[in-house]
Amino acid sequence: MPLKVYNTLTGQKEEFKPLHPPKVGMYVCGVTVYDYCHVGHARGALTFDIIRRYLKYKGYELTYVRNITDIDDKIIQRAAELGIPWDELAGKYAEEYYKDMQALGIAKADYEPFATKHIADIQKVVQQLIDNGYAYEVEGDVYFEVRKFTTYGKLSGRNPDDMRSGARIEVDQRKRDPLDFALWKSSKPGEPSWDSPWGNPQGGKGRPGWHIECSAMSTRYLGDSFDIHGGGKDLIFPHHENEIAQAEAASGKPFVKYWIHNGFVQVDQEKMSKSLGNFFTIKDILVEYPAEVVRFFLLKTHYRSPIDFSDKHLEEAKRGLERFYNTFHDVDLAFKGHVDKALSISELDTYREKFEAAMDDDFNTALAIGVLFDLARHTNRLLRDNDSSQSLFANVELIKELGGVLGLFEQEVIRVTFGANVSMSVNVKMLKPEELVALLVEDRNKARANKNWASADAIRKQLEELGIIIEDRPEGTIWRFKV
Numbered sequence: 001m002p003l004k005v006y007n008t009l010t011g012q013k014e015e016f017k018p019l020h021p022p023k024v025g026m027y028v029c030g031v032t033v034y035d036y037c038h039v040g041h042a043r044g045a046l047t048f049d050i051i052r053r054y055l056k057y058k059g060y061e062l063t064y065v066r067n068i069t070d071i072d073d074k075i076i077q078r079a080a081e082l083g084i085p086w087d088e089l090a091g092k093y094a095e096e097y098y099k100d101m102q103a104l105g106i107a108k109a110d111y112e113p114f115a116t117k118h119i120a121d122i123q124k125v126v127q128q129l130i131d132n133g134y135a136y137e138v139e140g141d142v143y144f145e146v147r148k149f150t151t152y153g154k155l156s157g158r159n160p161d162d163m164r165s166g167a168r169i170e171v172d173q174r175k176r177d178p179l180d181f182a183l184w185k186s187s188k189p190g191e192p193s194w195d196s197p198w199g200n201p202q203g204g205k206g207r208p209g210w211h212i213e214c215s216a217m218s219t220r221y222l223g224d225s226f227d228i229h230g231g232g233k234d235l236i237f238p239h240h241e242n243e244i245a246q247a248e249a250a251s252g253k254p255f256v257k258y259w260i261h262n263g264f265v266q267v268d269q270e271k272m273s274k275s276l277g278n279f280f281t282i283k284d285i286l287v288e289y290p291a292e293v294v295r296f297f298l299l300k301t302h303y304r305s306p307i308d309f310s311d312k313h314l315e316e317a318k319r320g321l322e323r324f325y326n327t328f329h330d331v332d333l334a335f336k337g338h339v340d341k342a343l344s345i346s347e348l349d350t351y352r353e354k355f356e357a358a359m360d361d362d363f364n365t366a367l368a369i370g371v372l373f374d375l376a377r378h379t380n381r382l383l384r385d386n387d388s389s390q391s392l393f394a395n396v397e398l399i400k401e402l403g404g405v406l407g408l409f410e411q412e413v414i415r416v417t418f419g420a421n422v423s424m425s426v427n428v429k430m431l432k433p434e435e436l437v438a439l440l441v442e443d444r445n446k447a448r449a450n451k452n453w454a455s456a457d458a459i460r461k462q463l464e465e466l467g468i469i470i471e472d473r474p475e476g477t478i479w480r481f482k483v
Contacts, residue, residue: 025226033093038279066109140186140199156237211242
């Protein structure tokens with residue numbers, strides 16, 4: 001089954017056909033580093049981390065570029081509020097961003113360009129636009145002339161005439177048209193600036209506009225035309241619309257073949273954002289929940305759909321993830337040393353094919369996780385048959401392999417041994433101490449139900465040494481800490 005992706009540019013799913021197979025170029029708009037990242041940022045980064053992983057799984061040779069915006073009005077304003085240099089602020093939050101991404105298991109891109117390191121590239125594109133008749137200078141500022149780019153609006157579906165008549169547009173009497181947007185801004189007192197060829201006859205000082213940064217950096221690393229450009233839905237207009245206009249007016253070539261946009265994370269049906277004050281930072285969430293739980297929570301919804309953020313949904317994700325780890329543990333415990341037999345290759349291939357079919361359908365992680373749940377349930381049913389000659393390790397290995405495409409089941413797992421007869425696998429980043437105790441008590445109850453008294457006694461003895469008292473009552477087993 002061919003891979004199909006939803007292309008915002010055409011408004012439909014299309015078969016993925018790279019410009020130069022098997023090579024694929026992908027550029028994704030990264031963060032503006034003026035504050036801590038929130039869960040909405042995590043979703044965007046995770047979406048394209050999954051796309052990267054799956055393209056590589058399919059055998060493509062991917063070059064992935066994800067930028068950092070380290071000069072912007074928001075950065076300048078926030079630094080002024082805090083009374084610190086703008087580059088100190090940007091440096092601090094870029095470092096925090098990388099910490100958050102590492103915690104979530106999101107690796108760096110192949111290239112992660114900072115806007116301030118590419119001023120020469122940006123100025124080169126601006127000059128090309130002037131030379132090609134699509135941009136003009138006014139007192140050191142350079143503007144893109146929207147009316148000259150006749151296909152403006154093709155990504156967002158907006159008509160320039162409608163925008164001018166009905167929308168609120170920034171008023172600047174120096175512009176030829178209110179729709180024109182800044183490519184380069186002349187410097188104001190106290191603002192960061194770079195030498196510029198535009199200004200007085202000898203040149204001046206200024207800084208880049210936001211939109212031109214991405215056009216310049218993406219083409220710098222991937223060429224004038226490349227395969228995938230991604231970002232959040234909020235970037236479709238004006239940012240990505242303006243990127244297309246700039247890049248294609250400068251080069252005269254098609255800019256991007258497939259535009260991919262992820263949906264919002266919502267709180268009470270509103271987009272999570274700093275401006276609304278309804279955001280939760282990644283750092284704060286990871287204090288309460290393991291990173292793999294956050295990742296699993298985000299992957300349970302298709303990337304284009306909105307997702308509601310709440311403790312309830314995180315708890316559901318945690319329980320769902322625990323079901324997989326419990327399956328791994330139960331198979332390991334029940335069939336240790338028995339590797340005689342497994343599911344037939346054809347049965348396992350069926351699950352792999354279903355997983356790939358889900359991912360080939362516009363990277364449908366929700367459906368792919370459903371396939372993994374089906375395989376886990378099938379494994380548990382076979383486990384209940386209690387055939388000690390059968391090994392289900394092959395099932396578990398396939399779950400882990402396919403889960404690895406999604407960045408799941410990669411947390412640290414240790415072996416805990418109780419005496420000579422009892423051992424178990426524990427995901428130490430998933431379980432709190434009291435949850436580990438509860439799991440051990442559950443295992444003891446299973447051992448007692450199977451009349452495996454030696455194992456049950458070994459668990460009780462070890463728990464007592466750890467200061468845990470367990471009591472078997474008619475209504476069930478309870479436990480408490482020794483006083």
